[in-house]
Amino acid sequence: MAPPADLREWIALLEREGELVRIKAEVEPHLEVTEIIDRTVKAGGPALLFENPKGSAHPLLINQFGTERRMCLALGVDRLDDAAAKLESVLEMQPPQGLAEKVKGLKKLKSIADSMPKTVRSGPSQEIVLQHDQVDLDLLPIQHCWPGDPAPFITLPAVITRDPKTGTRNVGMYRMQKLDSKSTAMHWQLHKDGRMDYLATDGRLDVSVALGLDPVTTYSASAPLPKHIDELMLAGFLKGEPVELVKCNTNSLEVPANAEIVLEGYVEQGDLTMEGPFGDHTGYYSAAEPFPVFHVTAMTMRADAIYPSIVVGKPPAEDAWLGKATERIFLPAIRMSVPEIVDYDLPVAGAFHNCVLVAIRKSFPGQPQKVMHAIWGLGLLSLTKSVVVVDEHVNVHDYEEVFFRVTANVDPKRDVMLTEGPLDHLDHAPTRQFYGGKIGIDATHKGPDEGTREWPDEIVMSDEIRLLVDRRWREYGIDSDAEGANGAPARRNRVLRQLLRR
Ligand SMILES: Cc1cc2nc3c(=O)[nH]c(=O)nc-3n(C[C@H](O)[C@H](O)[C@H](O)COP(=O)(O)O)c2cc1C
Numbered sequence: 001m002a003p004p005a006d007l008r009e010w011i012a013l014l015e016r017e018g019e020l021v022r023i024k025a026e027v028e029p030h031l032e033v034t035e036i037i038d039r040t041v042k043a044g045g046p047a048l049l050f051e052n053p054k055g056s057a058h059p060l061l062i063n064q065f066g067t068e069r070r071m072c073l074a075l076g077v078d079r080l081d082d083a084a085a086k087l088e089s090v091l092e093m094q095p096p097q098g099l100a101e102k103v104k105g106l107k108k109l110k111s112i113a114d115s116m117p118k119t120v121r122s123g124p125s126q127e128i129v130l131q132h133d134q135v136d137l138d139l140l141p142i143q144h145c146w147p148g149d150p151a152p153f154i155t156l157p158a159v160i161t162r163d164p165k166t167g168t169r170n171v172g173m174y175r176m177q178k179l180d181s182k183s184t185a186m187h188w189q190l191h192k193d194g195r196m197d198y199l200a201t202d203g204r205l206d207v208s209v210a211l212g213l214d215p216v217t218t219y220s221a222s223a224p225l226p227k228h229i230d231e232l233m234l235a236g237f238l239k240g241e242p243v244e245l246v247k248c249n250t251n252s253l254e255v256p257a258n259a260e261i262v263l264e265g266y267v268e269q270g271d272l273t274m275e276g277p278f279g280d281h282t283g284y285y286s287a288a289e290p291f292p293v294f295h296v297t298a299m300t301m302r303a304d305a306i307y308p309s310i311v312v313g314k315p316p317a318e319d320a321w322l323g324k325a326t327e328r329i330f331l332p333a334i335r336m337s338v339p340e341i342v343d344y345d346l347p348v349a350g351a352f353h354n355c356v357l358v359a360i361r362k363s364f365p366g367q368p369q370k371v372m373h374a375i376w377g378l379g380l381l382s383l384t385k386s387v388v389v390v391d392e393h394v395n396v397h398d399y400e401e402v403f404f405r406v407t408a409n410v411d412p413k414r415d416v417m418l419t420e421g422p423l424d425h426l427d428h429a430p431t432r433q434f435y436g437g438k439i440g441i442d443a444t445h446k447g448p449d450e451g452t453r454e455w456p457d458e459i460v461m462s463d464e465i466r467l468l469v470d471r472r473w474r475e476y477g478i479d480s481d482a483e484g485a486n487g488a489p490a491r492r493n494r495v496l497r498q499l500l501r502r
């Protein structure tokens, strides 16, 4: 099933699948939506379309990505790993042998060629054009998310810039604090590509912001691609068709033709404002800091445009599944440079940058430490504060099992590595912002070649008896979710429950 072509198709799909509730009651975008959505997300509830947000004629869509099922529907896959598999098949391409393989190879290459965005003459995102004096952010139901926030924030934007030197496009998701009816702050954190584009100009940088896209393109804005790769190409690849773009009216950029709303404008060197505090995905308020001012020179939209939003806060929040999609989709790319990685998990409660659990196929001493260093050197994963390494047969998504391995297999003096390096912009724990301690825990089995005693055998039931009990299970009349060859369904449920636990 192809992913939805625009936000409206997406809403229709959610509705058909029983995944969306329309709310007719007038609801206040100031805090009230947050409390509703926080309860809904934490209960695994549906996407919500607020049809009458107070003070705006535009409906507000929220929680479109709030469950694993919806994230899969968004990407048009049955499992998030299926999206990764598609990428893996391209990354792992080998020189083809024989005609059949050559044809298959060409198909894969075509899927890459078809991923490039293409410019079209017109699109619904420009049905209405408000320029200069007509620009009015007050038209939108921008949410004031948390009590300590100083203003409303646009929370689900795709922010588009071009590198002034190379011309490469970048699309990122960066919150935007509303300053007045024609400007916002632009929260480009220290390690992000948008900020690099900003720093590379000595004057003005054109910026356009797309709101209300098809879900794959929205997701792609949050994906941590290397700087030289256009996120719209990833979107095109995952969608299986190119993202269509239209030229902006008041700056040099192009924006998705299918957007609900577009803000065109610019930022300028030296033009900064205090941004924040903001109730952030760390579960705490991130401190007020200076960030560039985004001046809006045009606001274009569809007639009856729908405004998209998301609330981050104490995990788990809606962004959990955007993060999980990235975790899955990037695994094949990570394996390209760290092939011993079998699987990994970024716990939602660890706000993604605080903790990585990684299972490796170990074949030499020091390999867990090699993998820790590799993670601390890989893209935005380099900001990870703690890395836990386990053996390949450990299920890293089962946090109780990881806890078991860490407590059982670790000699703290031998297996804990403390080091230091760059930390996430939002990490409030280190003494100094951006830089501090890191911990690596080697919870793998060790053996004499690593200078330890003989490692004991793990307790495992024989296959013969397990199969026998599988076969006879119903006969015992015990019933329960322990049913199944190896308790897999029970374990999966447990993992899901953990994810949702506060
Ligand atoms: C809901 C949501 C809000 C985000 N807000 C910000 C933000 O305000 N500032 C920021 O630098 N990154 C933010 N991020 C993370 C970036 O979108 C992410 O790191 C992305 O890779 C940035 O794109 P870039 O790598 O092209 O810079 C947010 C992510 C999500 C899912």
Ligand SMILES: [Mn+2]
Pocket (backbone or CB within 6 Å): 170, 171, 172, 193, 194, 224, 225, 226, 227, 229, 231
């Ligand atoms: Mn980027």
